[in-house]
Amino acid sequence: MPADGITAMKRAARAEARAAWLFLAPGLGVIFLFFLLPIAAAFLLSLTDFDLYAVADWRNLRLIGFDNYLRLLRDPIFWKALGNTFYFVLVGGPLTVVLSLAAALMIQSKLTRFRGLFRTAFFAPAVTTLVAVATVWRYLYHPRFGLINHALQWIGLPAVDWLGSTRWAMPAIIILSIWKNFGANMIILAAGLQNIPESLYEAARLDGAGWWAQLRHVTLPMLGPTFLFVGVMTCIGYFQLFAEPFVLTRQGEPLNSTLSVALLMYKEGFRWWNMGYAAAVAFVLFVVILAATTLQVRASRRGEA
Amino acid sequence: MKKSRVATVLLHAALVLGAAATLFPLFWMITASLMPTGEANSDPPPLLPSRVTFEHYGELFTRLNLGQAFFNSTLLATAVTLLSLFLNSMAGYAFAKLRFRGRGKIFGFLLAALVLPTQVAVLPLFLLLREMHLISSYWGVILPGMASIFGIFLVRQFALSIPDELLDAARIDGASEFRIYSEIVLPLCRPILVTLAIFTFLGTWNDFLWPLVVLTDQSRYTLPVALANLFGEHVQDTELMMAGSVLTVLPVLLLFLFLQRHYIQGLLMGGVKE
Incomplete structure (x- = not known):
C-alpha cells in the first residue's frame, strides 16, 4: 500500500514536470532561437570576413581570427x-x-x-x-x-x-x-x-x-x-x-x-x-x-x- | 507657516514650468501639423495656425500611402501582443507554480540574460531570418517578438500569489494541466496580462532598428520606418512631417492616457525586482 502511494506520487510529480516543460517549450524556444543564439553567433560572426560576397554565397566565408x-x-x-x-x-x-x-x-x-x-x-x-x-x-x-x-x-x-x-x-x-x-x-x-x-x-x-x-x-x-x-x-x-x-x-x-x-x-x-x-x-x-x-x-x- | 507657503508657491511654479516645457514639443507638433503649407517656416515661427487645415493628413493617406504603414504597425503590434501574451503567460505560470528539476537555475539564467543588449543580436538574427526566407515578411517582426524574458518575469512574479490549494483541488477533480492554465490561471492573471499587453503593444509600435533592418520592402514598412524614409525626401515640408509624427505618436499616447494605471504598474514591477 505505501509503495503504491509512493509510485502514485512519483507519477504525479512526473506528470507535473512534463506539463511544465510543455508550457515552457514555446516561450523558451523563441528566446533561445531568436535572442540567445544570435548573441552567441555574433561573436562567431566577428571572427569571419563575412561581406557582400558571403551574403551572396556562404562558401565565400573565411575564418580570420581576430583580424576584425x-x-x-x-x-x-x-x-x-x-x-x-x-x-x-x-x-x-x-x-x-x-x-x-x-x-x-x-x-x-x-x-x-x-x-x-x-x-x-x-x-x-x-x-x-x-x-x-x-x-x-x-x-x-x-x-x-x-x-x-x-x-x-x-x-x-x-x-x-x-x-x-x-x-x-x-x-x-x-x-x-x-x-x-x-x-x-x-x-x-x-x-x-x-x-x-x-x-x-x-x-x-x-x-x-x-x-x-x-x-x-x-x-x-x-x-x-x-x-x-x-x-x-x-x-x-x-x-x-x-x-x-x-x-x-x-x-x-x-x-x-x-x-x-x-x-x-x-x-x-x-x-x-x-x-x-x-x-x-x-x-x-x-x-x-x-x-x-x-x-x-x-x-x-x-x-x- | 509663512515659509511653507512660499515653498508651496515656488514648488508649483517649478512644476507648472516643467510640465509646460515637457509638453511643449508635443503641443507644437499638433499645431504645426494643422498649419497651411510653409507657415511653420516663417520668422518668427507662429505657435498657432492662422487657419486650421487638414490637408497634410489627407496627403499622407492619399499620395504618400502612409495608411499602409498605419495598417502594418497596427497589425504587427496586435499580432506580437496576442502571441507573446500566450507564450509568456504559459512560461511564467510554469516557473511560478509547477515543480520541475532545474527550475531555479533556468530562471536565474534568464534573469541574468535580461541585461544582454538586444542590438548585439541584430546581425546574426538577420542572417538567420534570411535563411528562413522571412526578410520583408511580417513574420520577420512577429517571430522574434513572440516571447520575452521581461514578459515571463512579470507573469511569474504575479502568478506566485496564486494559492496552490486552488490548483491542487482542480487536479483532484481531474482537470488537465492545460485546462487549469486556461480556466483558472489566466483569469486570475488578468491584471498583469493587461499591463503586459500595453507594454508589448507600445514597444512593438515604437521599435525602429529591427523593423528598419528586416522590413526591406516599402509595402511592409511600419510607421517609424516609413516616417524616417519620408523625412529623407520631405525635410522641407515641416507641416507635412508634423502630421506624420502626430499619426505615429497619437495612437500610443491615447492608449497610454486611457490605461496609464496599468502601464505604471508594470514599470514598477520591473523596478522592484532586486
Whole structure:
C-alpha cells in the first residue's frame, strides 16, 4: 500500500514536470532561437570576413581570427564612435538620473497638489515614438525657424547652430534624450521615495536636520537599490544610442560628431554588408555594456559596506 | 507657516514650468501639423495656425500611402501582443507554480540574460531570418517578438500569489494541466496580462532598428520606418512631417492616457525586482 502511494506520487510529480516543460517549450524556444543564439553567433560572426560576397554565397566565408578586432583598433572612425558614445552616456546619463530624481522629489512632496496631472505630463514623452519626436525636435532645433533659438534670443542668449556644428550636435541629442527618458525613471524613483518610512524623517527633524540634510542622510541612502536600478537601466539603454542620431543628425553628422557605436554597426553591417566587421563592433559594445554594469553594481556595493 | 507657503508657491511654479516645457514639443507638433503649407517656416515661427487645415493628413493617406504603414504597425503590434501574451503567460505560470528539476537555475539564467543588449543580436538574427526566407515578411517582426524574458518575469512574479490549494483541488477533480492554465490561471492573471499587453503593444509600435533592418520592402514598412524614409525626401515640408509624427505618436499616447494605471504598474514591477 505505501509503495503504491509512493509510485502514485512519483507519477504525479512526473506528470507535473512534463506539463511544465510543455508550457515552457514555446516561450523558451523563441528566446533561445531568436535572442540567445544570435548573441552567441555574433561573436562567431566577428571572427569571419563575412561581406557582400558571403551574403551572396556562404562558401565565400573565411575564418580570420581576430583580424576584425585588430582592424577596429586602427580605425579612427571606430574610436570616434566609441568616444561619442561615452560622451553621451557619461554626460547624458547622470543628467537624466539627476533630473528624474528632482522631478520625483517634487512630485512626491507633501505640498504638491494635482500630483497625478503633473506625473502624467512628465511621463508622456516616455511612451512616444522616438523616430516621430526626434523629427519634431529637428524642427525645434532649426537655426532660423526653430522655437528653441527664438526662446534663447528672447531671454537674451545668442542663437545656436544646434545640429550643424560639431560642438552642439551631441548636446542637442542629450537634451532630446533627457526629455524623452526622465519621466520613466521619475515614476520608479517616486515609488522608491514612497517606501521610505515617515518616522525616519521625523527622527531627522528632531535632530534638527534641514531639507538638505534630510535629503543627504535619509532619502538618498534609503533610495540606494532603486537608484542603482535606474542608473544601470539608463546606462544600458544609453550605450545603445541609435535612433536619435539616425533621425536628428542624419546618421551621425556633422563630421561624424554624433556617430554612435550602434550606428556604426548598422552602417557597416546593413549599408556596406561588412557583417563580420560590424559583428566585431557589436561585440565590443556588448563587452563595454557588461563591464559598465558590473562596475556600477560593484561600486554601489562598496558604497553600502 | 509663512515659509511653507512660499515653498508651496515656488514648488508649483517649478512644476507648472516643467510640465509646460515637457509638453511643449508635443503641443507644437499638433499645431504645426494643422498649419497651411510653409507657415511653420516663417520668422518668427507662429505657435498657432492662422487657419486650421487638414490637408497634410489627407496627403499622407492619399499620395504618400502612409495608411499602409498605419495598417502594418497596427497589425504587427496586435499580432506580437496576442502571441507573446500566450507564450509568456504559459512560461511564467510554469516557473511560478509547477515543480520541475532545474527550475531555479533556468530562471536565474534568464534573469541574468535580461541585461544582454538586444542590438548585439541584430546581425546574426538577420542572417538567420534570411535563411528562413522571412526578410520583408511580417513574420520577420512577429517571430522574434513572440516571447520575452521581461514578459515571463512579470507573469511569474504575479502568478506566485496564486494559492496552490486552488490548483491542487482542480487536479483532484481531474482537470488537465492545460485546462487549469486556461480556466483558472489566466483569469486570475488578468491584471498583469493587461499591463503586459500595453507594454508589448507600445514597444512593438515604437521599435525602429529591427523593423528598419528586416522590413526591406516599402509595402511592409511600419510607421517609424516609413516616417524616417519620408523625412529623407520631405525635410522641407515641416507641416507635412508634423502630421506624420502626430499619426505615429497619437495612437500610443491615447492608449497610454486611457490605461496609464496599468502601464505604471508594470514599470514598477520591473523596478522592484532586486
